[in-house]
Amino acid sequence: MAAAPGPPAGGGGPAGRVAAANPPAAGSLEAVRRASGPRHVRDAGAADEVDGLRPSLVAEPGTVEEVAAVMRAASQGGLRVVVRGDGTKLGWGAPPSAVDLVLATTRLDRVLEHASGDLVVRAQAGVRLADLQRELTPAGQMLALDPPEAGATLGGVVAAAASGPRRLRYGTPRDLLIGSTVVLPDGTVAHSGGKVVKNVAGYDLGKLLAGSFGTLAVLVEVIFRLHPLPAARGMVVAEVATPERAGSCVRALLASTLVPSAVELDWPDAAGAGALSVLVEGVAPGVEAQTGAAARLLGEHGSARVLEPGEVDAAVATLGALPWAADRPGAGSEASGAGSDGAPAPAGVLGVKVTCVPSDLPGALAALWEVAGAHGLDAQVSGHAAVGVLRAALRGGDAAAQAAFVADLRGRLALGGAALVVQEAAPQVKRAVDVWGPAGDALGLMRRVKRQFDPAGVLSPGRFVGGI
Amino acid sequence: MDRDRLIRQMRQIVGGDGVIHERNQLRTYETDGLAAFRVIPALVVLPETAAQVQAVVRACHQAEVPFVARGSGTGLSGGALPHAEGVLVVLSRMRRVVEVDYENQRAVVEPGVINLQVTKEVAARGYYYAPDPSSQQVCSIGGNVAENSGGAHCLKYGFTTNHVTGLELVLPDGELVHLGGKGPDPVGYDLVGAFVGSEGTLGIATKVTVRLLRKPESVRTLLAAYDTTDAAGEAVSKIISAGIVPAAVEMMDALAIEAAEAAVHPNYPDAGAVLIVELDGPAAEVVHQFDEVERLCREAGSTTIQIAQSEAQRALFWKGRKSAFAAVGRISPDYYVQDGVIPRTALGAVLRRIGEMAAERGLRVANVFHAGDGNLHPLVLYDADVEGQEERAEELSAEILFACLDHGGSITGEHGVGADKKQYLPRQFSADDLDVMQLLRCAFDPAGRCNPGKVFPTPRLCGEVPGKRRVHPVEQAGLAEVF
Numbered sequence: 001m002a003a004a005p006g007p008p009a010g011g012g013g014p015a016g017r018v019a020a021a022n023p024p025a026a027g028s029l030e031a032v033r034r035a036s037g038p039r040h041v042r043d044a045g046a047a048d049e050v051d052g053l054r055p056s057l058v059a060e061p062g063t064v065e066e067v068a069a070v071m072r073a074a075s076q077g078g079l080r081v082v083v084r085g086d087g088t089k090l091g092w093g094a095p096p097s098a099v100d101l102v103l104a105t106t107r108l109d110r111v112l113e114h115a116s117g118d119l120v121v122r123a124q125a126g127v128r129l130a131d132l133q134r135e136l137t138p139a140g141q142m143l144a145l146d147p148p149e150a151g152a153t154l155g156g157v158v159a160a161a162a163s164g165p166r167r168l169r170y171g172t173p174r175d176l177l178i179g180s181t182v183v184l185p186d187g188t189v190a191h192s193g194g195k196v197v198k199n200v201a202g203y204d205l206g207k208l209l210a211g212s213f214g215t216l217a218v219l220v221e222v223i224f225r226l227h228p229l230p231a232a233r234g235m236v237v238a239e240v241a242t243p244e245r246a247g248s249c250v251r252a253l254l255a256s257t258l259v260p261s262a263v264e265l266d267w268p269d270a271a272g273a274g275a276l277s278v279l280v281e282g283v284a285p286g287v288e289a290q291t292g293a294a295a296r297l298l299g300e301h302g303s304a305r306v307l308e309p310g311e312v313d314a315a316v317a318t319l320g321a322l323p324w325a326a327d328r329p330g331a332g333s334e335a336s337g338a339g340s341d342g343a344p345a346p347a348g349v350l351g352v353k354v355t356c357v358p359s360d361l362p363g364a365l366a367a368l369w370e371v372a373g374a375h376g377l378d379a380q381v382s383g384h385a386a387v388g389v390l391r392a393a394l395r396g397g398d399a400a401a402q403a404a405f406v407a408d409l410r411g412r413l414a415l416g417g418a419a420l421v422v423q424e425a426a427p428q429v430k431r432a433v434d435v436w437g438p439a440g441d442a443l444g445l446m447r448r449v450k451r452q453f454d455p456a457g458v459l460s461p462g463r464f465v466g467g468i
Numbered sequence: 469m470d471r472d473r474l475i476r477q478m479r480q481i482v483g484g485d486g487v488i489h490e491r492n493q494l495r496t497y498e499t500d501g502l503a504a505f506r507v508i509p510a511l512v513v514l515p516e517t518a519a520q521v522q523a524v525v526r527a528c529h530q531a532e533v534p535f536v537a538r539g540s541g542t543g544l545s546g547g548a549l550p551h552a553e554g555v556l557v558v559l560s561r562m563r564r565v566v567e568v569d570y571e572n573q574r575a576v577v578e579p580g581v582i583n584l585q586v587t588k589e590v591a592a593r594g595y596y597y598a599p600d601p602s603s604q605q606v607c608s609i610g611g612n613v614a615e616n617s618g619g620a621h622c623l624k625y626g627f628t629t630n631h632v633t634g635l636e637l638v639l640p641d642g643e644l645v646h647l648g649g650k651g652p653d654p655v656g657y658d659l660v661g662a663f664v665g666s667e668g669t670l671g672i673a674t675k676v677t678v679r680l681l682r683k684p685e686s687v688r689t690l691l692a693a694y695d696t697t698d699a700a701g702e703a704v705s706k707i708i709s710a711g712i713v714p715a716a717v718e719m720m721d722a723l724a725i726e727a728a729e730a731a732v733h734p735n736y737p738d739a740g741a742v743l744i745v746e747l748d749g750p751a752a753e754v755v756h757q758f759d760e761v762e763r764l765c766r767e768a769g770s771t772t773i774q775i776a777q778s779e780a781q782r783a784l785f786w787k788g789r790k791s792a793f794a795a796v797g798r799i800s801p802d803y804y805v806q807d808g809v810i811p812r813t814a815l816g817a818v819l820r821r822i823g824e825m826a827a828e829r830g831l832r833v834a835n836v837f838h839a840g841d842g843n844l845h846p847l848v849l850y851d852a853d854v855e856g857q858e859e860r861a862e863e864l865s866a867e868i869l870f871a872c873l874d875h876g877g878s879i880t881g882e883h884g885v886g887a888d889k890k891q892y893l894p895r896q897f898s899a900d901d902l903d904v905m906q907l908l909r910c911a912f913d914p915a916g917r918c919n920p921g922k923v924f925p926t927p928r929l930c931g932e933v934p935g936k937r938r939v940h941p942v943e944q945a946g947l948a949e950v951f
Contacts, residue, residue, distance in 0.1 A: 175630050182904075192897075445639065
């Protein structure tokens with residue numbers, strides 16, 4: 001369908017694109033209330049805002065059928081829907097062009113099946129990852145995902161492709177998700193994959209959904225492959241004085257036959273030194289041998305030591321923490337107003353994710369500090385060094401400085417094939433930048449995928465790459 | 469289709485020696501690894517570059533002619549079965565290793581590169597490419613991408629989909645796009661993940677970026693013999709519940725052992741079942757766990773345990789396993805290979821059911837399988853010259869798949885649905901499930917010309933089809949984009 005010039009007609013029709021300013025018709029909200037069961041729908045409050053936009057309603061359907069009914073009603077009423085688990089990553093993504101309804105998966109909170117002998121678990125999307133891990137522990141198993149966002153739900157982790165330090169060894173949600181049930185905007189319920197790890201029957205829609213940011217369908221049920229809990233773990237920490245030193249450590253680790261679970265970089269400020277932490281997991285004799293070997297290897301590039309057993313748990317607990325974690329929640333929001341001396345107010349923390357091939361790590365770090373300095377921002381960096389994922393918290397500048405930083409650093413990084421995504425920013429900063437950056441020559445194809453799954457633009461309109 | 473015109477066009481694109489149109493030569497391509505299906509294509513084209521693939525596909529698109537991509541033609545589900553009215557695009561001339569980036573552990577290869585060639589290319593530097601389908605000496609990376617190929621070692625290391633990080637694709641309308649790359653977390657939808665395993669129905673990959681893994685410090689392999697498959701299955705359960713993730717756990721039953729012995733003489737012990745267990749990784753880890761695996765294998769009642777003392781002995785253990793399909797040809801004139809998957813814990817029950825069903829039909833079934841992940845490869849033996857046997861064998865093959873589904877499994881673990889099993893897909897997925905999968909197809913290939921008739925029993929109409937899509941006057945005038 002070609003979009004006619006001029007504003008689309010407001011209101012009804014499943015394909016009707018309602019202009020952002022138009023409030024949803026009362027009738028369509030009523031239909032959602034009926035679909036979700038009146039006890040589980042409420043008027044949205046300030047806490048339900050998505051990037052400063054307040055929806056009309058929050059629905060918490062309790063079954064797959066209710067999710068389907070809500071989506072059907074929302075689609076028919078021309079409502080725009082943002083799906084939310086615990087909301088830990090609701091600040092990621094571009095601000096939606098509009099949102100009328102938040103569909104919360106809070107009540108989809110059951111672990112449906114743990115086939116421990118098969119190392120597989122099936123659970124509803126609203127189950128919190130931490131709760132799932134607690135259920136799996138007695139069987140000596142885990143879902144090998146460790147995103148840093150506390151409280152995150154399975155659906156949110158998959159939809160945002162959230163990952164943590166141990167992705168180096170185990171991969172990201174796409175690698176561990178083996179089955180899914182989704183509800184499309186029109187209410188269709190569809191499954192893909194299944195309960196067996198090895199399965200090539202039909203298209204692998206799980207991969208498409210992982211990281212789709214709630215723009216294609218509502219995840220209601222997920223099936224994961226599990227891993228045995230490691231019997232022992234150990235850690236080696238090396239001080240790295242320069243980005244080049246960090247780079248040579250990572251290069252040495254990757255070229256070795258060691259199999260670390262994580263290699264994490266932590267660099268609180270550009271003026272000081274950084275620390276590289278190597279996490280090793282497995283059987284005790286293996287951990288001992290590997291940590292010893294890692295310490296010797298890194299010792300060739302500076303000082304490195306194996307943590308004492310008593311230090312490991314505390315070190316693991318902080319591993320992979322987001323550098324802007326302490327700034328949240330709400331530190332320096334849009335409402336913080338102008339400073340007393342009349343200067344533009346700091347915009348709060350800006351959190352960005354930089355991705356590159358591991359060999360470009362030193363270059364990316366150097367570029368990050370240089371561009372931050374040029375815009376008067378302090379950068380705190382951490383990241384999955386051996387994977388090529390860095391995160392930086394930028395503090396101290398106003399919205400204009402932050403936006404300029406994003407554009408400048410993205411330009412610098414692009415020269416080396418690296419990329420930048422904004423993950424934490426005040427709404428006015430997010431509106432001033434392209435949160436995702438360019439998606440390359442496949443953007444048209446991505447738009448066609450979106451159009452097939454969500455032709456009317458019901459789900460999280462404007463949140464994803466290229467305005468999808 | 470104006471065949472002569474198309475031949476002329478294709479010759480202009482790839483040159484005279486890249487176009488095959490004589491019927492007797494076309495016959496070479498009438499089947500892939502699944503010889504039961506045969507179709508002679510209208511035309512075979514052998515492009516050498518991505519630009520040529522693009523031009524070939526565009527010509528097909530413009531002529532409204534279907535096309536099918538083919539690598540080495542080793543697939544076992546008829547995924548590369550030609551279309552009688554279509555062009556078969558054979559990628560075997562695209563065999564360049566474009567780039568090897570050791571530091572970032574990636575290689576960029578063309579689709580015709582042979583799986584094992586990737587490992588050979590990087591072995592001297594201590595690296596390898598992990599997915600290892602049994603056909604790895606001949607199968608191509610492009611085919612692996614299409615089928616999301618597995619192999620014995622995917623238990624620990626995952627499948628092709630876990631090892632491909634970037635693709636250059638020619639879409640069914642001839643557009644060239646780049647997905648992912650060498651770095652992590654490309655922005656946008658994970659279309660690499662969606663494409664891998666799509667069985668050639670979404671486009672043609674012209675470059676594939678794969679992970680290279682560092683060769684493990686230590687590899688240890690044992691072969692354990694058991695009186696029954698149940699006992700061997702018990703050993704597998706013990707290993708898994710001990711929290712050990714072996715690099716591979718493979719099982720063969722008595723008939724499969726007999727076939728392997730007849731063909732390649734791996735010197736397996738005379739047994740009801742043999743298990744090959746391989747561990748790899750850092751030496752200290754492997755040594756410790758290998759002892760435990762050996763102990764668990766004995767506990768489960770192993771009659772003989774052989775531990776590979778050399779790379780040659782290890783290779784021999786694997787030779788019997790990897791040549792098992794072909795070896796079955798030594799003990800039976802004909803056979804069907806199935807590829808069902810079950811939750812590993814259902815192994816005993818499903819094997820017994822297979823035995824009963826085979827006995828009812830007076831047929832023999834040899835079982836070779838990836839025991840660690842429940843991927844069965846029952847080989848249903850028959851003699852096509854015996855009246856009615858082929859039909860019974862086909863029936864039994866289907867019944868085996870249904871038994872897998874009854875236990876919550878899948879009809880295919882690594883061979884793909886292709887032409888072979890598409891009629892069974894609705895047993896595994898609802899009509900809505902299949903319709904939603906085909907939304908992806910509609911995004912990539914709205915006209916349905918890319919490997920049509922595979923995977924899905926009923927093609928979905930994509931909104932813009934039927935009836936040729938007309939460009940809206942507003943769009944044509946450049947006033948609006950299609951949304």
